[in-house]
Amino acid sequence: MRVSVDxxxxxxxxxxxxxxxKVFxxxxxxxxxxxADDELGLIVMYDLDEQGNVKVEGDEVVWVTVHGAVKIELPYA
Known part of the structure; x- marks a missing residue:
């Protein structure tokens, strides 16, 4: 399954x-x-600075991609 706000x-x-x-x-x-994509085992997320704020470079929000065991829980599942 893949879910995205993009x-x-x-x-x-x-x-x-x-x-x-919920995404784990x-x-x-x-x-x-x-x-988040549980089949590919990846999550694209906002990159945060040391204070927990979303990083911005110029006019663009910075995203990072992480890999691992991804689990997506739907509220109605």
């Missing part, structure tokens, strides 16, 4: 992430998720 992503699912959907990486819940 309009350009094939897993785009508006309103799903952050509304009861290696058993740890992730909160800054843009895209």
């Amino acid at each position: 309009q350009h992503d094939p897993g785009y699912s508006p309103g799903l992430i952050g509304r009861g959907v 990486l290696d058993g740890v819940e992730q909160r800054q998720v843009v895209t």
Whole structure:
């Protein structure tokens, strides 16, 4: 399964992430998720600075991609 808040992503699912959907990486819940794909084992998320703020370079928000065991829990599953 793939879920995303990125309009350009094939897993785009508006309103799903952050509304009861939980995403875990290696058993740890992730909160800054843009895209999660449990089959590919990847999560794209906002990169945070030391204070926990989303990093911005110029006019662009910085995203990072991490890999591992991804689990997506839907609120109605």
